[in-house]
Amino acid sequence: MSAVQATPSSLLDISPVVPVVVVEDVSSAVPLARALLAGGIGVIEVTLRSPVALDAIRAIAQEVPEMFLGAGTVCSGQQAADSAEAGAKFLVSPGSSDRLLDGFEKVGLPFLAGCATPSDMIRLIERGVTEAKLFPATVVGGTALLKAVSSPLPQLRFCPTGGITPATAPDFLALPNVGCVGGTWLTPRQAVKDGDWQQITELAAGASKLRDN
Numbered sequence: 001m002s003a004v005q006a007t008p009s010s011l012l013d014i015s016p017v018v019p020v021v022v023v024e025d026v027s028s029a030v031p032l033a034r035a036l037l038a039g040g041i042g043v044i045e046v047t048l049r050s051p052v053a054l055d056a057i058r059a060i061a062q063e064v065p066e067m068f069l070g071a072g073t074v075c076s077g078q079q080a081a082d083s084a085e086a087g088a089k090f091l092v093s094p095g096s097s098d099r100l101l102d103g104f105e106k107v108g109l110p111f112l113a114g115c116a117t118p119s120d121m122i123r124l125i126e127r128g129v130t131e132a133k134l135f136p137a138t139v140v141g142g143t144a145l146l147k148a149v150s151s152p153l154p155q156l157r158f159c160p161t162g163g164i165t166p167a168t169a170p171d172f173l174a175l176p177n178v179g180c181v182g183g184t185w186l187t188p189r190q191a192v193k194d195g196d197w198q199q200i201t202e203l204a205a206g207a208s209k210l211r212d213n
């Protein structure tokens with residue numbers, strides 16, 4: 001696979017799927033990242049949803065530098081700064097507030113801020129943002145919402161996340177205002193717990209081909 005070494009011009013064009021992961025045990029972080037890479041996925045979003053998340057980011061940054069590594073569930077400027085210090089190269093949030101966006105801009109890393117409504121989207125456009133996360137995508141309208149906003153708000157492209165499956169991902173990826181989708185399905189909790197890296201590599205291999213289908 002072609003690993004992404006430098007900051008890409010678009011976070012949405014790295015991979016058809018951004019795996020959203022929760023690392024509960026820091027020792028699983030590096031093999032998990034390697035398993036995704038082996039399946040052709042060169043990007044990972046490690047969510048700040050566990051006590052070891054920043055250590056997991058640190059470990060992947062050091063041991064798997066070819067992985068384009070992001071921090072997810074970033075909900076404050078402090079978390080954005082901590083994630084950058086740990087080695088994250090991009091930041092993702094489930095939503096956005098002016099304070100959080102100020103924090104992202106201060107840190108200076110590329111980010112995918114969450115949005116769910118046209119008003120959220122306009123707030124991002126006012127900041128000059130052109131790429132965003134739609135979250136929780138299937139709950140707030142899924143492909144119908146994305147089609148509906150494409151005409152009035154053509155400035156934004158999206159990474160819809162939340163409730164997307166291998167079966168529904170192609171419908172999202174077929175939309176012109178969708179660059180990639182996010183999802184947890186590549187890293188099932190039990191597979192991570194069991195160290196079943198082969199299963200994760202196979203799921204990643206399927207996901208990495210989604211744009212070709």
Ligand SMILES: O=C[C@H](O)COP(=O)(O)O
Pocket residue numbers: 020161162163164182183184185
């Ligand atoms: O918290 C939710 C994640 O961002 C997406 O999770 P999911 O792909 O399991 O819906």
Ligand SMILES: CC(=O)C(=O)O
Pocket residue numbers: 020047072073074092093094135161182
């Ligand atoms: C929703 C998501 O991907 C996040 O927590 O950043």
